[in-house]
Amino acid sequence: MAPRRQVGAIGELPPGSDCHTLRCCVPTGECLRPQDHIAPEDPRDSVRVTCNNDACPAGRYMHRECFDLWEQTVLTYLKSCGRARSWSERQRHQNLWTKKGYDLAFKACGCLCGRGHLKKDLDWTPRSEDHDKRRRRRARTAAVGLPKAPAPEGRGRAESLSSSGSCSPPSSGSPTHPHGKNGSSKTEIVSDRIRAGSGANGIFSRRLDFSTFNLLPKHKLNSYHIKMEDEGNHGNDDTRCFILSTLAGQHKSRVTCALCDDTMFVFDRYPLVDGTFFLSPRQHTKSAVEVKVEGRTQYLTCVCMGCLERCPPDRAINCRFCGQKWDGSSLVLGTMYSYDIFMATPCCAERLKCNNCFKPLLHPQQRLNFYSDYSHTVTCPSCHAVDAHFVKPLAYCFTKQQFPLYQQWP
Structure with a gap:
């Protein structure tokens, strides 16, 4: 990984810049367009980020190319983190800047200021042709009764x-x-x-x-x-x-x-x-x-x-x-x-039994790491039958009655 720029250079503007332009705040390596300064009044082709250090002097904008390259380094880090290891590339990319992914990857998002962590500002879009298209799309959505989507923070759910x-x-x-x-x-x-x-x-x-x-x-x-x-x-x-x-x-x-x-x-x-x-x-x-x-x-x-x-x-x-x-x-x-x-969240030990010999595949308190694990083919340790043992008929597992109705495997 390329070394960070010196913190002491954060507040310095490159030659030819003025008080109305900002330098790219990419935290890893060097800016890919060092001569192209970002104008906050019209930050086209740029991405805005936020630092959780309120006194951060590093700036809030990156060139699109610089952000994309930096984002790839963060995605690479996320790939090795906890539950994100089972996510696909597209899942990691979608979840990265939401609470679900950022809580795992923030350590790779250190800011140039050395005292905070960066995060993509999901509520901001540059005033550009793409922004105009998104604005028109949001207007159509509002017209049919769906409000603008909030930043997807703090919601855990199954992966799709x-x-x-x-x-x-x-x-x-x-x-x-x-x-x-x-x-x-x-x-x-x-x-x-x-x-x-x-x-x-x-x-x-x-x-x-x-x-x-x-x-x-x-x-x-x-x-x-x-x-x-x-x-x-x-x-x-x-x-x-x-x-x-x-x-x-x-x-x-x-x-x-x-x-x-x-x-x-x-x-x-x-x-x-x-x-x-x-x-x-x-x-x-x-x-x-x-x-x-x-x-x-x-x-x-x-x-x-x-x-x-x-x-x-x-x-x-x-x-x-x-x-x-x-x-x-x-x-x-x-x-x-x-x-x-239906089978991704087994609620009791009966749901953890072999489809062949009906003996437990897991300890009653044991659970697999990921929702998708319960749909995979496994080998029963007792009878050695190979099957998707955790996936059972809906009529066997569920009823519309309010009280448990135990029945033997049909």
Whole structure:
């Protein structure tokens, strides 16, 4: 790693600068554009950062190229930190400047002042063409009832493919799902008119508004709880392309909830569905689509927003053995998770038994490190059977009854 510049040079302006320009505050190596000073009045092609040292004299701006290079060094450090070791590159990049990632990586973010740590200012955007595009996009979002997304601080949740890249997911008969199988809606009628040419052979609907999400709690009406934009360049998001191409190959423009059997439209842009997708090594329902992921057979499954949020309350499901409710309200809507979301948080020892000999695979108090670990294939230490032992049928693990109903493996 290149040595830091001397702290004593922080307050000095390079030749040709004036009091109206600032030097790049990149903390590692040398500035890639030392002759190009940053004007705070119009800091185009730059990134603003904050230092937690209130008396920091190093400045608040970096050239975009300098920031990108420095950010890569921080991402490299994050790759070796705790739970971030299991994240994909896209997950690390997305989580880096949120509390979830920054709490792990801040030690690699030392400022030139020597007394603080830098962090990207997520609430600031330069006045440029890109900023104008984002402003127009936010205006469109506000017009359909979704407020501007706050900085995603302080929320722990399961990882998703799209949120990471990966990664954390319309039905009838409930107030949150007006697109149900038992009725029609204005959105359904209009979306059918413009379905042709909307991508993936034209079988997917174009979402006209986000009104179905307005019945969520107000603090969830933002792009942190609802997946709104592609991660890839020019709309080529890997997760979205995977889901749409898979469903297009099956000629499926609608999917069914694994819990309540309600039908949901699939849309050609994020949020892809009024719920969330996930991959499981077990086919929980007949409607789950078989796919191959890294050589393994998985099943693309969907859960609707009403069941995730337990709204209405009669959609809640409980563990058959300990009675604990399953809660999917922390999952991101409209995207896909790379593991079985129902089996990612086993609540009792019965969920930790072998699928073959029914002996414990783990100590009752022992838990695996990551949500995705419970969807992996493991070998039973007792009978040596190889299986995704922690993934069990939904009907075996859960019930809508409020009290535990123990039953033997079906």
